[in-house]
Amino acid sequence: MDEKDLRILKTIASERINSPERIHEHTGIPKSTVHYRIEQLREKGVILNDLYEMDLSKVGLSIVLISEVYAEYEEDYHESVGERIGEIEGVNQVYFTMGDTDFIVIAHVTDRRMVEDLVESYESIDEIRRTSSKFVITTVKNESHPINDFEHETLVEAILEE
Amino acid sequence: MDEKDLRILKTIASERINSPERIHEHTGIPKSTVHYRIEQLREKGVILNDLYEMDLSKVGLSIVLISEVYAEYEEDYHESVGERIGEIEGVNQVYFTMGDTDFIVIAHVTDRRMVEDLVESYESIDEIRRTSSKFVITTVKNESHPINDFEHETLVEAILEE
DNA sequence: ATTGAAACTTGATCGTT
């Protein structure tokens, strides 16, 4: 992969774009070249589907880390703490959970060094007390769409009532 | 929302489609009607972006549950156990982690009843010993693309080397 | 709110370099 592929991937990621035309607009790379490059990226398994989702392991983000991040209880600070966590490089998902006040954070990184940076970044936030992380060996499933679930009776009722 | 919206949403979810033409092919609903309905769904905030991702809370899946599922250690059983977890209604993400052999599972459901069903389903799998769940209060961030990260030096190097 | 047909925009292909 070269610098041109990188520009295309960057555009897909940052603009959430999935069309050759838009990529062309953003990068200035001619439509037909974009088309050609996208095909190559597809063959390499970097771009996975029509939604231009990418295999993060194929762009160097091979380590997946799931962390529990415990925060000091402070009225209304949770959203802002959560957002600060979300801004850290590599962090893709941040959930604020009930009960013991804490965040569950999923991040994708390149190497051990970035893992250390990540944990350090979490702990450098004032309100954060403690973190505990697990490495993912395999991502068995990762779907953002509720496939199959639309057959569920309760769900169908809920939708129709809206 | 009515039965026609439901058919459109079902098609988007199960076929991972993001084009009016394809939805038309799958449902038989005329192109221009699909177009009109999609606009409405967009205004209602159900469909979020050009990738036709949907706000799960707007389709009745308002409860997010993150569970740790501990499995009996058995050689090579992990993938199959993981896949069985992934097939359970409501489950969107399944990660198999290092160390203490267990799965981290993220699910979206409609109500308390479905939460119970979910936990019961996990525990009905032979190899599974114990589960522990947390409710999500707010999803602070949920991105499948590595936005911003493409600025990271280590990552850029990793990509260019491929 | 729905639709068929028209107008327009974009995506895919192809031939040349």
Added chain:
DNA sequence: AACGATCAAGTTTCAAT
């Protein structure tokens, strides 16, 4: 491999119901 020109396919608009 890159790309401008061409053609096929898709998306969006519009007027009628």
